[in-house]
Amino acid sequence: MERTYLMVKPDGVQRNLAGEIISRFEKRGFKIIGLKMFKITRDLAEKHYGEHVGKPFFEPLVDFITSGPVVAMVIEGKNAISAAREMMGATDPLKAAPGTIRNSFGIDMGRNVIHGSDSPASAAREIGLFFKEEELVVYNRDLDRWIYE
Numbered sequence: 001m002e003r004t005y006l007m008v009k010p011d012g013v014q015r016n017l018a019g020e021i022i023s024r025f026e027k028r029g030f031k032i033i034g035l036k037m038f039k040i041t042r043d044l045a046e047k048h049y050g051e052h053v054g055k056p057f058f059e060p061l062v063d064f065i066t067s068g069p070v071v072a073m074v075i076e077g078k079n080a081i082s083a084a085r086e087m088m089g090a091t092d093p094l095k096a097a098p099g100t101i102r103n104s105f106g107i108d109m110g111r112n113v114i115h116g117s118d119s120p121a122s123a124a125r126e127i128g129l130f131f132k133e134e135e136l137v138v139y140n141r142d143l144d145r146w147i148y149e
């Protein structure tokens, strides 16, 4: 089982899409093991998007991600990282496959409603950045036998 970090960005929260987006991951069968709403500080945003420092979109991106509350979650399941990236769609919503979250709810690159870790290393890093160990809830679901063979 794999864990990944997902975050409904401030545009998604403002547009009342948090429930719908969470629901897609629940319905697919992923287990939510962490969930919270908060405002990202500038310091945390700069750490989170550290790989983009110096790029032209870096400052607008940090301004945007700190502009309002986000809804963050950690989900667990088989191939969670790549499956969630597939459900999100391409970074540019206009290039995201039909039916993906970014295709369904976005148009502009800087308003693409969701973040999701792109590798096991970034998942571990981002979960650690945004969640304390005690905020992750370990529990069993009877339902799992209907999701996994």
Ligand code: UDP
Residues within 6 Å of the ligand: 057, 061, 090, 091, 109, 110, 111, 112, 114, 115, 116, 118
């Ligand atoms: N972004 C942008 N313009 C760009 C590239 C990226 O505004 O030319 C934003 C976009 O919101 C994206 C975020 O920066 O989600 C992080 O970029 P990354 O390449 O890591 O894409 P992601 O992993 O979010 O698909």
